[in-house]
Each structure stands twice: as structure tokens, then as C-alpha cells.
Amino acid sequence: xxxxxxxxxxxxxxxxxxxxxxxxxxxxxxxxxxxxxxxxxxxxxxxxxxxxxxxxxxxxxxxxxxxxxxxxxxxxxxxxxxxxxxxxxxxxxxxxxxxxxxxxxxxxxxxxxxxxxxxxxxxxxxxxxxxxxxxxxxxxxxxxxxx
Numbered sequence: 001x002x003x004x005x006x007x008x009x010x011x012x013x014x015x016x017x018x019x020x021x022x023x024x025x026x027x028x029x030x031x032x033x034x035x036x037x038x039x040x041x042x043x044x045x046x047x048x049x050x051x052x053x054x055x056x057x058x059x060x061x062x063x064x065x066x067x068x069x070x071x072x073x074x075x076x077x078x079x080x081x082x083x084x085x086x087x088x089x090x091x092x093x094x095x096x097x098x099x100x101x102x103x104x105x106x107x108x109x110x111x112x113x114x115x116x117x118x119x120x121x122x123x124x125x126x127x128x129x130x131x132x133x134x135x136x137x138x139x140x141x142x143x144x145x146x147x
Contacts, residue, residue: 032143033072034095039087039137046132047088053129054091057115062093064114070107071095087136094143 042050054076062074077090099107112118117125 026147028147029144030147032145034098035141035143036093036095037139037141038091038135040089040091041134041136042088043132043134050089050129050133053133054089057125058091061111061115064111065107068107068110069096070099 040050062071065071066073071093073094075092077092079086079088079090082088108119112122115122
């Protein structure tokens with residue numbers, strides 16, 4: 001019996017070392033804001049059209065979301081030395097967290113109320129822009145902060 005207890009006492013630290021080979025070391029990073037990055041191309045002759053949308057409607061949408069605390073910031077970046085296949089613009093939106101289903105519905109209702117538009121009207125406006133604006137990709141990143 002004493003031998004069994006002794007074996008358990010000796011084995012416990014060994015088992016912990018196998019589960020956590022670096023001992024008590026913790027990850028030196030922690031997750032921060034989520035960053036959505038959208039890549040957009042614009043057909044020739046329509047940059048002004050899309051720039052006006054971004055400066056008006058898109059910016060109002062982002063400012064409203066920021067005021068609500070849904071996002072922490074946003075920006076538009078232009079591709080100065082564009083190569084074939086690359087986007088003209090990158091749209092960046094920073095969020096402290098991602099909403100779940102019910103929260104997403106709540107936010108959508110608040111946005112429709114703010115713009116005084118229905119889903120159908122918002123989709124129709126997006127379809128008009130889609131004639132000259134093309135989202136060629138979207139990625140979601142998470143900022144990794146050092147502890």
C-alpha cells in the first residue's frame with residue numbers, strides 16, 4: 001500500500017509534465033480585436049461612384065456601428081502599385097467581438113431603422129453597386145496581443 005502511494009506521489013508530477021511539457025509556462029499572447037478585411041475591385045470609370053458610396057453610406061454605417069460599440073474602427077486602403085488580380089481597395093473593419101445569431105439580428109434591425117430601409121431596399125442598392133464593384137475576397141483575422 002505504501003509503495004502504491006509512493007508511486008502515485010512520484011508519478012503525479014511526471015504526468016503533469018507529459019500533459020504540459022513546458023511546465024507552468026503560459027502562452028505569451030492573447031486574442032484581441034477581430035479584423036475583417038475585404039478586397040474590392042472596381043470597374044474602369046466607376047471609382048468615383050464607389051468612392052462616393054464609401055464616403056457617404058458606408059462611412060455612416062461604420063460610424064453608427066462604432067457609436068453602438070459594435071466596432072472599434074475602420075479604414076479604406078488603396079492599392080497604389082496594383083498588379084493583375086489584386087484588389088483596388090481594401091476595406092478594414094475592427095470589432096471587439098463577433099456577434100451571435102440573436103445579436104446579429106438585433107444589429108441588423110437597428111441598422112435598417114437607422115437608414116430607414118428594408119432588407120429589400122438595402123439588397124437592391126447592393127445589387128446596383130455590384131454592377132461595377134466586385135468583392136474578390138474577405139478574410140477574418142484576430143489581433144494577437146502580447147501579454
